[in-house]
Amino acid sequence: MSFLPKIASRYRLILLLSLLLSAAFFATTLLGYMVSKQAIRAAIIGQDLPLTSSNIYSEIQKDLVRPVLISATMAHDTFLRDWVLKGEKDVEEMTRFLEEIKIRNGAFSSFFVSEKTGNYYAGVGIAKKITPTEQRDTWYYRVRDMKEDYEINVDRDMINRDALTIFVNYRVFDFAGNYIGATGIGLTVDAVYRLISSYQQRFQRTIYFVDTQGQEVLLGDQSGARPNLRQRPGLNDQIEQILKTGSGSYQFTDKGDNHILNVNYLPELKWYLFVEQNEDIALAGVRNTLYINLAISLMVTLIVIFLTYLALSRYHSKIEEMASTDKLTGLLNRHAFSILIDKLMASYHRKPQAVTVLLADVDHFKNINDRYGHRVGDEALVSIAANLKGALRDADFAVRWGGEEFLIVLQNCTQEEGKRVGEKLCLAIETSTPCASAPSIKLTISIGVCQFDGHESTEQMVNRADTALYSAKSEGRNRVCLAA
Numbered sequence: 001m002s003f004l005p006k007i008a009s010r011y012r013l014i015l016l017l018s019l020l021l022s023a024a025f026f027a028t029t030l031l032g033y034m035v036s037k038q039a040i041r042a043a044i045i046g047q048d049l050p051l052t053s054s055n056i057y058s059e060i061q062k063d064l065v066r067p068v069l070i071s072a073t074m075a076h077d078t079f080l081r082d083w084v085l086k087g088e089k090d091v092e093e094m095t096r097f098l099e100e101i102k103i104r105n106g107a108f109s110s111f112f113v114s115e116k117t118g119n120y121y122a123g124v125g126i127a128k129k130i131t132p133t134e135q136r137d138t139w140y141y142r143v144r145d146m147k148e149d150y151e152i153n154v155d156r157d158m159i160n161r162d163a164l165t166i167f168v169n170y171r172v173f174d175f176a177g178n179y180i181g182a183t184g185i186g187l188t189v190d191a192v193y194r195l196i197s198s199y200q201q202r203f204q205r206t207i208y209f210v211d212t213q214g215q216e217v218l219l220g221d222q223s224g225a226r227p228n229l230r231q232r233p234g235l236n237d238q239i240e241q242i243l244k245t246g247s248g249s250y251q252f253t254d255k256g257d258n259h260i261l262n263v264n265y266l267p268e269l270k271w272y273l274f275v276e277q278n279e280d281i282a283l284a285g286v287r288n289t290l291y292i293n294l295a296i297s298l299m300v301t302l303i304v305i306f307l308t309y310l311a312l313s314r315y316h317s318k319i320e321e322m323a324s325t326d327k328l329t330g331l332l333n334r335h336a337f338s339i340l341i342d343k344l345m346a347s348y349h350r351k352p353q354a355v356t357v358l359l360a361d362v363d364h365f366k367n368i369n370d371r372y373g374h375r376v377g378d379e380a381l382v383s384i385a386a387n388l389k390g391a392l393r394d395a396d397f398a399v400r401w402g403g404e405e406f407l408i409v410l411q412n413c414t415q416e417e418g419k420r421v422g423e424k425l426c427l428a429i430e431t432s433t434p435c436a437s438a439p440s441i442k443l444t445i446s447i448g449v450c451q452f453d454g455h456e457s458t459e460q461m462v463n464r465a466d467t468a469l470y471s472a473k474s475e476g477r478n479r480v481c482l483a484a
Helices: 007-075 078-085 091-105 135-145 190-203 239-245 284-324 334-350 365-372 374-390 415-430 458-474
Strands: 109-114 119-122 125-129 150-157 163-173 179-188 206-210 248-254 257-266 271-278 355-362 397-402 405-411 445-451 480-482
Touching (some): 007 091, 007 257, 007 271, 078 091, 078 179, 091 109, 135 150, 239 248, 284 334, 334 397, 334 405, 355 374, 355 458, 365 374, 374 397, 374 405, 374 415, 405 415, 415 480
Parallel strands (some): 445 480
Antiparallel strands (some): 109 119, 119 125, 150 163, 206 271, 257 271, 397 405
């Protein structure tokens, strides 16, 4: 039975400890997540995306070096220049020359455009005659008027069903340095598209090209419309700055997801290379780690709380026992008696049942202490307490009242029944060997018995038992007397 009304306090302490541990674990885990998130974002912005962009740019440049060399060789080829200077008479010769260049170098197409005749020669013969008024021929007049030896341009190839093609357009001069036309080869963008696709799958990033008008170039798609980034949420208010700056890192939100963007301008293609990372996808691993850490923290918190609860329960029970029991005999003390007797009296008033108390005192106990010492005296008291506890029912309880005095409370027991219990106790004590270290010692007890009259106070009831005890002492000890 609990005697300290501290259960609510104990649970409040457990709750407070739970909140503190949970808050500490959550704060630590969340702080770690935020630090990791910032580190990953910094790595994406400062390293990953720029490196991916640089690698793609390098791969594209590498793929374009050889085509530039091939086009330069064509532009300086003696046969081509002699053929033009001789009047472009044998078209078959030029056709074979261009077809051989195409096959030998694995090009998508090869061409020569004559300044004199305007003929567009390809591996299939004369494909067309260019004119300044034709929109699709503007590239030639741009090449004719430029100062550089060549350009790399992305355009539709009419010979190959308007397939999107990377052209290397190289200016051709005769032996006297006069401009006589433009030659070069065309490369399919499929290789670049495969490169982009491999990077997208490997790094879980979106990679695409954007022209100077802000329209996305869909590599490999010959028919679909090209979306303009000016209509894309999150980018629409930044696209002008991006196109103007040319390169840099940007952040925007689209459909609730945070995106990090790295932009590089490719002068060879006159396109912008966009490398885009969905930050939420990049942080998926960190978020999973956050959830795992939170689960572990919760588990650790529960374990700590459970162990704390066990420890507190154990110590609480120990404290209750120390506060309610006599250290020497293990019987209840007066503090515990006050609590229990109040409960018993309250129960009596609800449902009256006989309550009898026995006040017992060890006869001549002072002589034991004086002759054998207090250690033997304590041993005798422990033995007597054991006899008392052994003779009681579960509903009864015994109290060390003081020194060598003991109080026994018998529930649902009349005074006459209490007397019989007292007589059995007297006999048991008299016939026992209370001290193993001094087996010759024999002890007796005197008992006063009093039944609660239903009106008196606890103190009055105990005083009447004490008067009966005094009578037992006066009548020769080792006996039981009833209160008047």
